[in-house]
Amino acid sequence: MQEDAAEVLIAPADLHRRTVELARQIEADYAGRDLVLICVLKGAIMFLVDLMKELHRPLEVDFMAVASYGASTASSGVVRLTKDLDMSIQGRHVLIVEDIIDSGRTLQYLTEILKLRQPASLRICTLLDKRARREVDVPVDYVGFVIPNKFVIGYGLDYNEVYRNLPFVGVLKQECGNM
Ligand code: IMP
């Protein structure tokens, strides 16, 4: 499985170091406020777990799942909600935790529907930002790493549901994906 990664883009130690930095920043920014983390399934699970372990303050967690139609290395832009939150976010300080922003369509859709529920605030924290691919403008408040326009796997990110358990972020070999 590791052999299907052409290169290690972000090693475990670097993922950890950056996650700690983000956690310190989030702790400072949310001092004196409540905090609800919303994890976007499934890709953000590893990042959510590592980030919440570094947040030394009270917080709540809930989950949402979205799917973009089709299984390929390019997202279709058509997004569908497959699992909604269990809790109400009205009047709460909400931070969306995402694995990667590519075109921006998934997060645009999510922020639109979450804003309607009148949270006290709504911010976005993404581990990875493939900025060159952005098609719609989404304001992102916390970014782990800006990465080049390559299809990445591991640390929660999949290709056809596989590779999520790799402990690093790697670039998928060309011959393993239909790019
Ligand atoms: P967007 O809606 O185009 O921003 O796409 C966001 C979603 O596409 C992410 O949440 C991922 O599930 C998926 N995605 C985009 N790029 C990659 C990648 O390089 N590897 C794995 N999944 C990706």
Ligand code: MG
């Ligand atoms: Mg995702």
